[in-house]
Amino acid sequence: DTAVSQTPKYLVTQMGNDKSIKCEQNLGHDTMYWYKQDSKKFLKIMFSYNNKELIINETVPNRFSPKSPDKAHLNLHINSLELGDSAVYFCASSQGNLREPQHFGDGTRLSIL
Amino acid sequence: LAKTTQPISMDSYEGQEVNITCSHNNIATNDYITWYQQFPSQGPRFIIQGYKTKVTNEVASLFIPADRKSSTLSLPRVSLSDTAVYYCLAGTALIFGKGTTLSVSS
Numbered sequence: 655d656t657a658v659s660q661t662p663k664y665l666v667t668q669m670g671n672d673k674s675i676k677c678e679q680n681l682g683h684d685t686m687y688w689y690k691q692d693s694k695k696f697l698k699i700m701f702s703y704n705n706k707e708l709i710i711n712e713t714v715p716n717r718f719s720p721k722s723p724d725k726a727h728l729n730l731h732i733n734s735l736e737l738g739d740s741a742v743y744f745c746a747s748s749q750g751n752l753r754e755p756q757h758f759g760d761g762t763r764l765s766i767l
Numbered sequence: 768l769a770k771t772t773q774p775i776s777m778d779s780y781e782g783q784e785v786n787i788t789c790s791h792n793n794i795a796t797n798d799y800i801t802w803y804q805q806f807p808s809q810g811p812r813f814i815i816q817g818y819k820t821k822v823t824n825e826v827a828s829l830f831i832p833a834d835r836k837s838s839t840l841s842l843p844r845v846s847l848s849d850t851a852v853y854y855c856l857a858g859t860a861l862i863f864g865k866g867t868t869l870s871v872s873s
Contacts, residue, residue: 696865
């Protein structure tokens with residue numbers, strides 16, 4: 655059973671489009687995260703939700719909007735996609751506070767044409 | 768937030784012990800040190816976490832001196848499959864940085 659699953663695995667689209675990435679965890683964790691890993695391999699936190707409430711909101715363009723319908727799901731919607739949005743996006747989850755080990759999905763590779 | 772510094776890359780041969788050191792000079796009193804491993808096209812995977820002295824699990828050991836300003840991840844008898852990027856994090860700082868790229872050769 656996959657603990658943290660993201661869909662789609664690959665996403666190729668054109669500039670200006672709107673797209674969503676879905677994430678689900680079956681670990682019973684109450685905290686979920688979105689990270690962005692760019693071409694230089696830096697892995698940066700974007701958002702974190704705890705029990706459906708936003709607790710971390712880093713400096714991210716407001717074209718990115720996370721949504722947590724329940725504590726097992728954290729989706730990422732991106733409006734008006736730009737070339738610079740090309741990256742691998744990782745979803746993760748952890749139990750309890752931010753010190754707890756995180757479990758990551760295998761990423762969604764987003765390519766903007 | 769505690770910032771960490773670790774070597775960009777390391778090379779080793781199969782069967783050797785590999786030690787990767789991470790410095791975290793301004794670590795807070797109640798911060799833990801956590802290490803992750805990342806293979807290409809996969810998300811990071813938790814390896815080990817510790818607060819002080821020594822922690823050991825089936826994969827690695829983590830050594831933390833008394834001043835807690837650094838820590839060392841020890842991988843015993845590495846194999847080719849240990850080739851990956853290793854990240855050190857301190858406390859709640861969700862900053863993965865560039866990590867240490869470990870290359871294991873036969």
